[in-house]
Amino acid sequence: MAKCTRCGRKGFFLKLTNGLCDNCVSTVRMEQEQAALKAQMEEISAKLSDQKALFERISADAYADGVAKAKAKNAELTTQNLQIEERILAGKKNLVELSEKEEKSRKSAANAEQKVRRCKELIKAIQHANEAFGTDDQEVGDLEKLLNEADGLMSPTVTLTLQCLDMKDLRKRYKENEKNIQATFEKYKDRYTTKANITIYRLMVIALSAELQNVLNNVGFGKLDDALNDIKTITNKYYVIAADGNQSIAPTVKKFIGELDYYFQEAVKIEYEYYVQKERAKEEQRAIREQMRQEAEERRELERQQKQIEKEESKFHDQISQLSQQMADSVDDEKTALLKARIEELQKQLAAVAEQKDKIVELQNGKAGNVYVISNIGSFGEGVFKIGMTRRLEPMxxxxxxxxxxxxxxxxxxxxxxxxxxxxxxxxLHHILNDQRVNKVNLRKEFFRVSLDDLEKLVGEIAPTADFKRTVLAEQYRQSLSISHVAENPDASEEEDDEEEDEV
Structure with missing residues (x-):
């Protein structure tokens, strides 16, 4: 009788499989299938665990990246908010200053207009006295009275506070110019002998001084030419008035007004310099804010590039590690050689990435950057260059x-x-070329009018190893000129085509 090696049961069996009875064969088969299923379940569970870990890592990275972006955006919005608040405060301050200035200007203008009206009335009275009664002292009893009133008006007429007096250097220049004006008054005063001529001269001095105050009161940034034209109009007007009164004094009056015109224009230029310096200070503040904004933008761009490079660096490390493991496991010499060549190629790429990373770190931590010298003859003409600086990884x-x-x-x-x-x-570079600035008020406009030879020499002295290209391509500008020329002279284009055909 046969005996089952598993259950030990004895009997007459038609067939024993591996010493097992039919029942034990079925049982073993079921146990094997269960073991296989269990192994598959464990494998699936391990994969699920790995996927879960990967999902958690990706979620953590995404969360960290989102938080970083949110913080960066919040910082940007905070900066913008501070800038807006700063502009609002500056606007309020300017509004208060303008209101105060307007009030002073209104009072000064009213005072000056009153003095001008009095002067004109006095001039008309004296002219009437000369024409109707002659210049005899006995017949013109009011003439002495008019002279006394004129002397009373000769007291200083400067009642408004000029802006230039708030700056030490401008105040000194204005006082010196004012002394020159008074010296000119005194120099010509003694050239007249008759009381009528003396009175005309004195009244003209008073009126001119009042008119000058009106002009100075209206000076503002961008209004220099208007103010200088007003001075020229005023001096011409008073020369005509004085010459019409007495032709004998016309040559002297013309010379006097000519000298006075120069000093009056200087007074206007000195006052205008205050507004130029004030505007320059505003532009400097704008330049600082613009530089801060640009630097913040460049820092964000460098951070973005750094993250991208770090990802590439990690990818290269992973690939090299995988290939190194494959090379260690390989027994095929040809495959090993291919893997080695690929690893060397990846190492070169990794070195280039590491170099870029070091450069980004250098740009982030220090003052490193690129100074560029560029031109645009189509936009600004020849001989005009822009000299600026950027910290971007790709300066172009x-x-x-x-x-x-x-x-x-x-x-x-x-x-x-x-x-x-x-x-x-x-x-x-800006300091050396400061006198050749195109815009001498807004220092943010980094354009300089200088010859190509001088600029090449300057760059060569400051940065001997730097390349300098003298060629001005201006491709689009020259192509535009060519197209315009063809459009304006279509016949000339046809003639050129005919000449080319004849040459062929």
């Missing part, structure tokens, strides 16, 4: 940005100078 991004902002043509790059202290290098 900034140049392209400038070329696509508010100008019709892109810029040509003459030099791109990398420096560990780009701020100081830019400042040095």
């Amino acid at each position: 991004d900034r140049v392209n940005e400038l070329g696509s902002a508010s100008v019709p043509f892109p810029f040509d790059v003459h030099s791109m100078i990398f420096s560990d202290d780009a701020v100081s290098l830019e400042t040095k």
Whole structure:
């Protein structure tokens, strides 16, 4: 009788499979299937656990990235809010100053107008006295009275507070110019002998002084030419008035007014310099805010590029690690050689990425950057160059940005100078070329009128290793000129085509 090796049961079996009876064979088969299913379940559970861990890691990375972006956006909005509040406060301050100035101007203008009216009435009275009664002292009893009134009006007429007097250097210049005006008054006063001529002269001095105050009172930024034209109109008007009164004194009056015109214009220029300096200070503040905004933008861009490079660096490390493991497990010499070559290629790419990363860190932590020298003859003409600075990893991004902002043509790059202290290098170049600035008020406008030879020499002295391109391509500008020329002279284009065919 046969015996089952598993259950030990004895009997007459038709067939024993591996020494097992039919029942035990079925049982073993079921146990094996259960074990296989259990192994599959464990494998699936392990994969699920890995997927869960991956999901948690991705979620954590996404959350951290979202928090970082939110913080950056919050910082940006906070900066913008502070800037807006600063502008509001500055606007309120300017409004108060303008209101006070308007009130002073109104009072000063009313006072000056009153004095001018009195002077004109006195001049009319004296002219009437001369024409109707002659110049005899006995016949013109009121003449002495008019002279005394004129002497009373000769006292200082400057009742308004000029803005230039608030600045020490301008105050000194204005006082010196005022002394020159008074000296001119005194120099010509003794040239007249008759009381009528003396009176005409004195009244003219009073009226001119009052008119000058009116002009100074209306000076503002951007109004220099208007003020100087007003001075010229006033001096011409009073010359005509004085010459009509007495032709004999016309040559002397003309010379007197000519000298006075120069000093009056100087007074206007000195007062105007206050507004220029005030505007320059505003522009400097705007430049600081713009620089802060640009630096913040560049920092954010560098941070974004740093994260991207770190991801690439991690990817290269992972690939090299995987390939190294494959190479260690490989027994095929040909496959090993291919894996080694691929690893060397990835290591070169990794070195380039590491170099970029180091450069970004240097740009973030120090004053390093690129100083660019660019031109745009289509927009600004020849001999005008912009000298600026950028901390961007790709400096041409900034140049392209400038070329696509508010100008019709892109810029040509003459030099791109990398420096560990780009701020100081830019400042040095600006200082050397300060007298050749195109805009001498707004220092944010970094344009300079200088010859290409002088600029090349200057760059060579400051940065001997920097390249300098003398060629001004201006491709789009020249193509535009060519298209305009063809459009304006279509016959000339046909003639050129005919000449080319004849040559062929």
